[in-house]
Amino acid sequence: MGEPTAASLEERHPVSPGGPGGVQARRRSRRLRLHHVLQPAVFFLLVGVWYAATEVLGIPRYLLPGPAAVGGQLVHDLTSANFYANVQVTLTEILAGFGAAAVSAIILGSLVAAMPLLERVLTPYIVAFQTMPKVALAPLAIIWLGYGISSKVVLAALIAFFPAFVNIVAGFKSIDPDQILLMKSLGANRRQTFLKVRLHAILPFLMAGLDIAIVFAVIGAVVVEFIGSAMGLGSLILQRQANVDVAGVMSVLVVLSLIGVALHLILLMVSRRFTSWADQREFTAP
Amino acid sequence: MADPSVRGTSAKREAASRPGPHDEVANAIELRGVTHTYRTRDGSTIQAIAEANLTVRQGEFVAIIGPSGCGKSTLLKITGGMVSPTEGVVLIQGRSPASSRPDFGMVFQSPVLLPWRTIAENVTLPLEIRGVRREERARRVRELLALVDLGGFERQSPRELSGGMQQRVALARALVNDPPLLLLDEPFGALDALTREQLNVELASICRRTRKAAALVTHSISEAIFLADRVIVMGPRPSTIRREFVIELSRPRELSVMGSSRFGEYMNEIREALTGKPAG
Numbered sequence: 001m002g003e004p005t006a007a008s009l010e011e012r013h014p015v016s017p018g019g020p021g022g023v024q025a026r027r028r029s030r031r032l033r034l035h036h037v038l039q040p041a042v043f044f045l046l047v048g049v050w051y052a053a054t055e056v057l058g059i060p061r062y063l064l065p066g067p068a069a070v071g072g073q074l075v076h077d078l079t080s081a082n083f084y085a086n087v088q089v090t091l092t093e094i095l096a097g098f099g100a101a102a103v104s105a106i107i108l109g110s111l112v113a114a115m116p117l118l119e120r121v122l123t124p125y126i127v128a129f130q131t132m133p134k135v136a137l138a139p140l141a142i143i144w145l146g147y148g149i150s151s152k153v154v155l156a157a158l159i160a161f162f163p164a165f166v167n168i169v170a171g172f173k174s175i176d177p178d179q180i181l182l183m184k185s186l187g188a189n190r191r192q193t194f195l196k197v198r199l200h201a202i203l204p205f206l207m208a209g210l211d212i213a214i215v216f217a218v219i220g221a222v223v224v225e226f227i228g229s230a231m232g233l234g235s236l237i238l239q240r241q242a243n244v245d246v247a248g249v250m251s252v253l254v255v256l257s258l259i260g261v262a263l264h265l266i267l268l269m270v271s272r273r274f275t276s277w278a279d280q281r282e283f284t285a286p
Numbered sequence: 287m288a289d290p291s292v293r294g295t296s297a298k299r300e301a302a303s304r305p306g307p308h309d310e311v312a313n314a315i316e317l318r319g320v321t322h323t324y325r326t327r328d329g330s331t332i333q334a335i336a337e338a339n340l341t342v343r344q345g346e347f348v349a350i351i352g353p354s355g356c357g358k359s360t361l362l363k364i365t366g367g368m369v370s371p372t373e374g375v376v377l378i379q380g381r382s383p384a385s386s387r388p389d390f391g392m393v394f395q396s397p398v399l400l401p402w403r404t405i406a407e408n409v410t411l412p413l414e415i416r417g418v419r420r421e422e423r424a425r426r427v428r429e430l431l432a433l434v435d436l437g438g439f440e441r442q443s444p445r446e447l448s449g450g451m452q453q454r455v456a457l458a459r460a461l462v463n464d465p466p467l468l469l470l471d472e473p474f475g476a477l478d479a480l481t482r483e484q485l486n487v488e489l490a491s492i493c494r495r496t497r498k499a500a501a502l503v504t505h506s507i508s509e510a511i512f513l514a515d516r517v518i519v520m521g522p523r524p525s526t527i528r529r530e531f532v533i534e535l536s537r538p539r540e541l542s543v544m545g546s547s548r549f550g551e552y553m554n555e556i557r558e559a560l561t562g563k564p565a566g
Binding site: 179181185186187192196278 | 394401416443445
């Protein structure tokens with residue numbers, strides 16, 4: 001294979017295990033360590049300000065209870081079976097709504113991306129429906145589907161659908177035409193091209209869309225619970241508001257945030273597993 | 287190449303510009319009366335290729351050179367069945383490209399590696415599409431990566447490799463089916479001059495050892511002369527094949543051949559044919 005010239009030797013060993021890659025990794029872990037210190041620092045700072053506001057400024061307890069009161073309420077909630085029944089209802093609504101949104105967005109997104117005619121026909125309707133504030137449909141959802149779980153699932157799905165759908169369509173459009181040409185030159189059929197190229201290429205977009213969708217599903221479920229329901233964390237907030245139980249409301253807010261963060265982290269883990277190849281940051285960071 | 291399609295042989299003979307030495311063996315590429323006209327967005331039609339007749343014999347290396355936008359890349363895509371000709375007949379190994387896809391390997395200007403696959407998985411892609419068994423695939427990948435001097439890089443990801451190495455992977459992928467023909471669309475055009483020369487030497491050596499026919503589209507006159515048995519010069523759009531040069535430099539060729547006087551004469555002649563005026 002010819003004599004190894006300086007150029008070919010150099011290009012044969014661009015990334016030795018202990019070389020540039022190792023330096024990158026070390027620099028990265030140092031940055032991470034700084035994050036690890038700063039993140040809890042911000043938390044304690046906020047709690048400190050909150051504590052000072054209640055203790056020093058003398059804001060009335062019934063308007064703003066201190067961190068200890070909310071913490072106590074949180075512990076009480078997390079040890080109560082009744083509270084978990086509410087968590088279960090809301091979590092079911094979120095997950096069912098999110099699941100329905102994800103599945104329908106994948107199916108419709110693929111169809112629209114595969115059929116330009118369908119896209120041209122549907123685009124004005126999609127835009128019109130997208131611009132409509134979906135939470136404003138909550139009263140109708142209650143009338144049509146009742147106070148049970150189904151009205152929440154449907155609205156959570158509606159709200160979560162669009163970010164997932166838009167991202168999936170964008171993902172299909174972002175596919176490198178050269179990769180499709182390559183598959184064509186290899187004599188691949190449509191199924192092979194879909195499974196070996198398109199599916200992989202849209203995954204980063206799909207995961208980004210689902211990450212937004214899961215947060216939207218939480219909003220959808222809670223809002224419809226506000227409008228009308230007997231169970232769930234949204235209705236628990238309303239009950240406690242009626243009793244001017246601010247610590248109770250805040251405790252539910254903390255739990256809702258934890259649910260959102262947990263779902264986001266699960267998606268992030270799934271996403272890292274399948275789309276690490278698209279994560280260019282570690283190689284392009286200055 | 288056991289090819290039963292004798293039907294087309296007589297027609298092939300009268301139309302072919304250069305009938306092959308063994309008539310029972312089909313030519314690697316045969317283009318007859320190929321034209322290409324496309325419609326732009328505003329509805330007007332542009333004739334990219336006025337008429338092209340081209341024969342590449344088994345084991346022959348043909349370079350196609352021409353001004354930018356002359357349709358030489360399109361001609362290669364038509365040859366590979368990725369673009370349909372407006373008129374004309376395309377035969378690869380005596381068959382239409384659609385039915386002979388595994389019979390050629392293609393290298394594009396950019397490596398077009400799938401970033402979610404490792405180097406080995408990229409090279410194995412054509413075998414997967416053909417349904418070759420896993421053990422056989424692993425064996426072929428090892429062979430091919432050794433051939434392009436990338437042994438040991440199997441598990442790396444494409445973005446960890448330099449541009450030159452990525453293009454070697456693309457070459458390995460094109461060769462993995464062991465096709466008798468390579469279609470090369472400015473494969474080293476985006477690389478620096480040193481890497482490019484090095485890869486040209488390796489490409490020439492691979493084609494020689496494995497007896498591949500090749501059609502190379504390039505902008506570089508010296509690259510065309512260095513690699514090819516025959517250089518085809520295309521004119522500007524709507525393009526036709528303007529002239530043809532048989533390169534009678536002995537093989538194997540070293541890079542030093544580029545300094546020879548014969549090489550310089552070819553350079554001048556081809557430049558003249560390209561620009562239509564004597565080199566000054």
